[in-house]
Amino acid sequence: MHITIYYAILLLLGVGCFEATYKSQSGCGYGSCNLGQTNKLNVHIVPHTHDDVGWLKTIDQYYYGSRNNIQHASVQYILDSIIEALVKNPERRFIYVEIAFFWRWWNEQxxxxxxxxxxxxxxxxxxxxxGGWCMHDEATTHYNSIIDQHSLGAEFLRDQFGxxxxxxxxxxxxxxxxSREAASLFAQMGFDGLFFARLDYQDEDRRNQTKTMELVWKGSANLDRQSWLFTSILSNFYDPPDTFCFDSSCQDQPIIDDxxxxxxxxxxxVQAFINAAHDQARGFVTNHIIMTMGRDFQYENANTWFKNLDKLIKYVNAQQVNGSDVNVFYSTPSCYIYALNKVGREWTSKIDDFLPYGDTPHGFWTGFYTSRPAFKRYERYANNILQATRQLNAFSQINLRxxxxxxxxxxxxxxxxxxxSGTEKQHVADDYIQRLSYGIDIAEDVINNAYAKLLPKENKLSMTPTQFLCEYLNISECLPIEEQKEFTLTLWNPTIHPVTHHVRIPITKEYLIRDPTGSIVSAEYLPISNMTQNIPGRNSSAQNQYIFTAQLPALGFSTYYFEAKSSKKEKTEKEKVRKETCYLENENLRIEFDDQGNLRKIINLKKHISVRFITQGFYWYSSFPGNNSAEEFQASGAYVFRPLTSEVRPVSTTRTITCIKTKTVQSALIVFNEWASQEIHLFQGMSSIEMQWTVGPIPIDDNIGKEIIVRYxxxxDSASKYYTDANGREVLERIRNYRPTWNYSIIENVSGNYYPINSRIWIRDSTRQLTILTDRSEGGGSIYDGSIEIMIHRRLVHDDSEGVDEPLNETAFGKGLVVRGKHFLILESPANSALAHRVDAQQLFMNPIATFALPQISYTKYSSIYRQTWSALSENMPLNVHLLTLDQLNPKQYLLRIEHYFELNEDETYSHPVKIDLQTIFQSLGTITGLIELTLAANFPLSQLQRLDWITTDKQSSHVDVSSEQFLLKDTIVILNPMQIKTFQVTL
Structure with missing residues (x-):
């Protein structure tokens, strides 16, 4: 078949065999676009297929077409068929999106x-x-991973096609x-426009009536015009007009032209199509409209689509001689955007986001912000491993990219x-997790090879002990080190700043711990809580743990050596309080509880401010048990959060508290019931409070789905306002029961006020700000003044009828899934909060990576053979700069992304432009001899960027000066402005 296609295209390129409706121009890009006719309604026909990279089936099943009893779909045949159909007629066009599928198909050709x-x-x-590896979610993704997945696809396309x-x-x-942040990232990648289909039904109604379905989206409050993106909202979802689906899976009538x-x-x-074109045009302001011709996994037999579209174009345009003003032709989204740009009109603008999304009065898609919380955390952990592995590969120069x-x-x-998002079938979620696990296993091998180069001292040849990860440390399990006489712990700090890291190591015997200088570490030997020991699936026999403070160098490692004590030593001195009034205190904070275990007050001792807690604990919403037969019967499910009532119930009316105080850490273990508990930790020297929560198995024996929240x-006096981050970067103000761009009708007063929390949420008044950092994406909001609630787990018994067709009921080890996570609480004055929450959030996101080894040699010998600490940096880096990406492309070239992660006017000291010398990062590798600044997706030089310019109704131009002179760096000094990310190809 492949050779037949090849000779066919050579023939068709030379000899026209179809009566074209217009003469296409040769070449790619905007020069190949048909801009239509100025006196006609120009209908841009865009053939496309939407191929989910897993949903009801796994990515493998979707690609090969297996398990079609679940959903008939096979991407390999779609791509085969599309190419064959395009070859038959040079006027036809097609767009393809998901590179994860195309990459597979390409490798087989x-x-x-x-x-x-x-x-x-x-x-x-x-x-x-x-051009991304997938069509990514925008609510629960982190900006680091959004950039990475787009860069992965962009690199493939650049290398294979130019x-x-x-x-x-x-x-x-x-x-x-x-998300507004996603729009900003797209703009920085060099895109000229954005299309989407889903927006709140109230917003869509208003935009259709006011003809504002197309706009200039100002994607950043900090980056000005470089973040502006022209945005078009598809009027017919991403489907064809009614009765014009020509896929073999559709029931619409073909064009019968004999x-x-x-x-x-x-x-x-023809008349039905002309009517559909005029109906759609009523919501738009130009004489151009776009019609998407395709849907999920269509074009498996592309001939059925294209043959009918060819006829439709021919016969609709033939009516122009009879007075029709409809001009229809094959096009692409980029050609449509280009045509709009050439119209030369002014466009409305928008500065907020399109969240949350509600498709009906009771159907707010805010449940998926929390759905599958264990997977959401595992993805963050996997990204942490990925970034650290890239760094270790680069600095060791083992070339294992x-x-x-x-x-x-x-x-x-x-x-x-x-x-x-957590909106897939369970077997598909299992597949995603398995893929991450497999990738981590291979990355662990890269880490081990890197340390084999970095650990040995010069002229000391040895077999470096194998490094390995312990992925169950979050439940106090690391089986390989149990009962060992000695082992090492090496911590890699992936940030460019020194960090203080609090280490917890589960053990079955007592050890002396030596730091990188050989000194004995002051460590606390503390019991592991019964709640932790009883987590289903935990196989460790460890009942105790060591907790100690590690000081880690910037972009480097420190190794701690554990050697078993020869005899039992006196246990750590600690004060233990049970069922009595308790408080935790260090030099920065004081936390007070009542004798029932209720959190009552947090005091910032240095700032002399405090916050009183009316209540704090776990609650649950009863999930609406609808049958989805009508809007009013909408059930809560994987996508939708719909509580039965706005009232929450406490998981327990009583609780117990046990407080333990040591020199390193003071803790309060609060047990609510057999499936909900929290441990509040206050470490010496820290100005934030760690709250570790454990929830599950959530009981559903009563056949009631439960949405579990933590409420503070x-x-x-928050005055209806609260603040959430967008994809881990900029923060947006939220106002309860309010939307900035339309008159919002309040129907669901809880779920309609939920927003994604990717890293932080806060409330504040004139003197106090309470910020809560999360270790994964979660949903939440402020339903009452002074209150923050965050949904942390869900277990449901009904499906919401949005497509996944099964309840969100995760189990493990024969029971409901147990999930564990962390919140970090920061109490500061509003003026001083930015430094605390920005720095802590970055360190939480890029946590040190712990690997273990079993050297089976004494400390004296180990220290003589191996480095115990090392840093790639010889100078301190500015605190407001973050190393986002360091990836070795080949032996002499590296991909580097650095960012300024403070916003404008956020902090008196750190919200200003900052200089950084890139050579500092590469000091241990060599001298920079070449430096090319790239777009954010790293697929072409920034000096070559030529984006379309747009004018807004307030007479502002989106034009950004990208003259080549701006990017001819004379040295390695770079200036970063607030919230700016710069991407470089570095040659050494």
Missing amino acids: SNDTRKVVKELVNGGRLEFIS NCARPKIAWQIDPFGH PRLHDYNVPER NRIFYLSEAMGIAQHHDAI DTDI
């Missing part, structure tokens, strides 16, 4: 087929849109709400809008 595909791409007939494959448009047609037949239907089909690809690819798949009710 012959050289002849690859040549055909390259001809189609170079001719602008097959166009890649978005400039003609560079995507110009973001295509987010199915994610469940849209007038001799009784079923001849050209006149009525191809091995890191497995984790990069698994992370790219995990960003899909039915992956990290305080005396802060």
Whole structure:
């Protein structure tokens, strides 16, 4: 088949065999676009397929077409069929989005087929849109992973196809709400526009009526015009107009154009299409509209689509001689955007986001902000491993980037809008997790090889002990070190700042712990709580743990050596208080409880401010048990959060508290019942409070689904306002029961006020700000003044009828899933909060990576052979700068991303431009001899960026000066402005 296609395209390129409705221009890019006719309604026909990278089936099942009893879909046949159909007619066009699928298909093709595909791409007939590994979610993703998955796809397209494959448009047609930060990132990647389909039904109604379905989205409050992105909202979801689906899976009538037949239907089909075009045009302001022709996993038989579209175009345009003003032709999203740009009109703008998304009065898609919380945390952990592995690979120069690809690819798949969102079937969620686990296993091998180069001292040849991860440390389990006489713990700090890290190591015997200088570490030997020991699936016999403070160098490691004590030593001195009034205190904070275990007050001792807690603890909403037969019967499910009532119930009316105080840490273990507890930790020297929660198995024996929240009710006068981050970066103000751009009708007063919390949420008054940091994406809001609630777990008994077709009821080891996580509480004055929450959030996101080894040699010998601490940096780096990416591309070239992670006017000291010398990062590797600044997706030089310019109704231009002079760096000094990310290709 491949050779047949090849010869067919050579023939068709030379001899026209179809009566074209217009003469296409050669080449790719905007020069190949048909801009229509100025006196006609121009209908841009965009053939497309939406191929979920896992949802009801796994990515493998979708690609190969297995388990079609679940859903008939096979991407390999879709791509085969599309190429064959495009070859038959040079006027046809098609867009493709999900590179995770295309990459698989491409690797299977012959050289002849690859040549055909390259001809189609170079001719602008097959166009890649978005170009990410997947169509990522926008609510529960972190900006680091969004950038990575787009870079992964962009690198593939650049390397295989060159400039003609560079995507110009973001295509987010199915994610469940849209983030302002995502728009900003797309703009920084060099995109000219964004399309999406889902927005709140109230917002959509208003925009249709006011003809504001297209706008300039100002994606950042800090980056000005470089973050602006033209945005078009698809009016018909991403479907064809009614009755015009020509896929073999559809039931609509084909175009029957033989007038001799009784079923001849050209006149009525043509008129129906003209009517549909005019109906759609009523919501738009130009004489251009876009019609998406395709849907989920369509075009498996592309001939059925294209044959009918060819006829439709021919016969609709033929009516122009009879007075029709409709001009229809094959197009692409980029050509449509280009046509709008050439109209030369002014556009409305928007500065907030499109969250939350509600498709009906009772259908707010805010449940998925928390759905599958264990997976959401595991994805963050996997990204932590990925970034550290890239760094270790770079500094050790072992050149194993191809091995890191497995984790990069698994992370790219995990960003899909039915992956990290938690809205997939259970067996698909299992597959996503397995892929991450496999990628981590291979990354562990890279880490081990890197340490084999970094650990040994010069001229000391030895077999370096194998390094390994203990992935169950969060439940106090590390089986390989149990009963060992000696072992080492090496901590890699992936940030460019020294950090203080609090280490917890589960053990079965007592040890002396030596720091990198050989000194004995002051460590606390404390019991592991019964709640932890009883977590289902925990196999460790460890009943105690060591807790100590580690000081880690910037972008480097420290090794701690554990050697078993020869005899029992006196236990750590500690004060233990049970069922009595308790308080925790260090030099910065005091935490007070009553004798029932209720958190009552937090005092910032240095700032002389305090917050009183009216209540704090675990509560649950009863999930609405609807049958989804009508809007009013909408059930709560994987996507939708709909509580039965706005009232919450406490998980328990009583609780017990046990307080333990040592020199290193003071803790309060509060047990609510057999399935809900929290441990509040206050470490010496810290100005934040760690609250570790454990929830599950959530009981559903009563056949009632339960949405578990942690609620913090305080005396802060928050005046209906609260603040949440967008994808871990900029923070947006939220106002209860309010939307900035339309008159919001309040129907669901709880779920309608939930927003994604990717890293932080806060409330404040004139003197106090309470910030809560999260270790994963969660949903939450402020339903009452002074209150923050965060949903941390869900176990449901009904499906919400949004497609996944099964209840969100996660189990493990024969029981409901137990989930453990952390919140960090920060109490500061509003003026001083930014430093605390920005720095702590970054360190929480990029946590030190712990690896263990069994050297089986004494400390004296170990210290003589191996380095015990090392840093890539010889100078201190500015505190407001973060190393986002360090990836070795080849022996002499590196990909580097650095960012300023403070916002404008956020902090008196750190919200200003900052200088950084890039050579400092590469000091241990060599001298920088070449430096090229790239776009955010790292697929072409920033000096070559030429984005379309737009004018807003307030007479502002989106134009950004990107003259080449700006990017000819004379040295390695770079200036970063607040919230700016800079990307470089570095040659040593």
